[in-house]
């Protein structure tokens with residue numbers, strides 16, 4: 001075991017997969033000698049060479065389209081989009097072409113798109129996106145969003161080995177703020193499997209990414225303050241969802257808070273709520289609650305961004321309301 | 326350092342290069358704006374280092390002649406879509422230092438009301454529409470403004486910019502395809518400053534010059550020395566006049582050097598020191614100063630007077646912005662839709 005940061009875990013996972021499988025290669029902007037805007041691929045080009053770490057022109061459609069093409073003929077590209085926001089510049093490739101390839105051509109498209117996402121770093125409207133909902137609606141894409149170093153490494157490995165296009169959401173604020181124990185031996189975190197990060201009896205918080213940490217903090221606060229027992233379910237995989245784990249948690253607690261950093265309307269929390277409604281209605285003791293960013297673009301100025309984003313305090317308030325219901 | 330050619334028309338379809346000269350008064354204005362741009366951005370860096378700027382801070386050090394000279398070719402009624410190296414263009418178009426400072430400090434009384442930073446604001450009064458971060462995304466919009474001008478027979482032009490890296494985004498091609506076919510009054514300046522973040526320009530293009538691309542659209546293309554105020558102004562003026570006559574867009578490659586890191590956090594260790602040293606000799610602010618002294622337009626008295634004025638303006642703007650409040654958090658929720 002090694003105690004490493006979230007970002008180191010991503011790097012290590014990538015590195016090990018590149019060592020393991022020659023068909024894996026990286027493609028993106030400034031990922032070579034510079035090591036990427038966030039330094040995830042620092043040192044890679046020196047070790048793996050230019051044919052495995054491909055620096056491109058500044059053009060996201062070309063990056064995502066080229067990754068798709070290489071994947072179709074049997075390579076396993078991992079594309080880095082410098083900030084998740086800029087995936088929109090290559091959106092058509094992903095949602096029209098990449099996502100439907102297996103359905104139309106019966107040919108696998110094993111590629112990964114790394115998306116440094118999330119707000120809370122004063123990035124303003126164009127460097128703060130949580131892009132999952134755009135892609136969640138598109139059949140054919142898998143989506144994962146790790147919250148811990150262990151999951152980050154296990155999921156990047158699983159994503160690379162998967163025979164489908166996988167969007168890998170890495171939260172920028174977690175990069176250097178979150179540390180954890182990570183095995184040095186080979187392991188994967190299976191895509192489609194959630195994880196109960198804290199067991200509880202009274203309320204289930206269904207969440208992922210950066211909000212997992214806020215949910216855990218809120219759970220601790222409420223345990224100490226009023227003895228409330230909160231279960232924190234980290235989805236880890238957004239597509240496919242671990243519905244069995246969600247339902248078993250709901251059946252146990254009967255009360256649900258869905259928390260994501262993405263804005264509420266049209267966010268994937270709505271879909272989870274509908275699934276619970278359809279499958280666990282008789283177990284519910286309160287209406288399902290959602291918490292997320294407000295429905296605006298991400299503002300830049302600190303007080304605005306603070307108001308915009310969910311945080312531990314807001315999770316505590318929402319949980320207290322649920323508890324009182 | 327690649328040798329920078331003098332003004333040269335590259336496209337078969339291009340018009341002859343014309344010469345537009347500047348009066349002494351105009352030279353002095355340009356000098357003032359270039360000095361102001363340089364000093365403003367130095368102040369921004371200082372504020373950044375003091376932790377007073379919460380997000381990124383970008384400068385156009387090395388790009389002052391391009392930003393200032395190009396915007397100077399516009400008239401009041403023309404539209405400006407500046408990029409992140411074009412602070413000088415904001416100033417020439419009439420933006421106040423106070424507003425620019427408020428933007429950088431994310432204050433509630435800034436033009437974007439704190440919702441975005443740096444040059445990311447719109448000032449319809451001055452016809453300035455700041456960029457979004459997605460490179461090249463503003464070019465089709467600028468083409469749309471040019472289209473509106475054409476449809477309303479206003480003879481108003483739109484000027485916008487893109488970097489050597491950003492020039493590879495598909496939006497550039499689509500915009501130029503549309504603008505050339507429709508003969509829209511659009512001017513696109515490709516600021517070839519040798520780097521796109523860490524990527525050297527040799528890894529962004531295989532052709533010799535960015536202006537070679539103009540040929541593919543059947544429009545004039547020029548490559549100019551972007552540190553030379555005369556070349557910048559004259560070429561842009563010619564493009565503006567052509568656009569105003571309804572003859573369509575012009576593509577201008579302005580060759581410069583990004584003398585600072587990509588943004589304030591970037592030490593730019595990947596830029597060879599020798600390259601910086603070479604370009605330092607062509608520092609656009611020093612160049613114009615030398616030129617005006619040679620032409621006997623700039624005297625020590627004028628220089629001193631200008632410096633006094635610009636440092637006073639800067640001091641005022643900094644004090645004003647630092648003393649201005651952040652927006653109240655609740656304001657984040659309003660204004661997504663127009664009434």
Ligand SMILES: Cc1ncc(C[n+]2csc(CCOP(=O)(O)OP(=O)(O)O)c2C)c(N)n1
Nearest residue numbers: 086089458459460488489490491520521522
């Ligand atoms: C579509 C898009 N992709 C990636 C980025 C991230 N990014 C911001 S600036 C930059 C480099 C820009 O280089 P260039 O276009 O040459 O302009 P310069 O900064 O050198 O003036 C990159 C990659 C972006 N803003 N937009």
Ligand SMILES: [Mg+2]
Nearest residue numbers: 488489520521
């Ligand atoms: Mg550049």
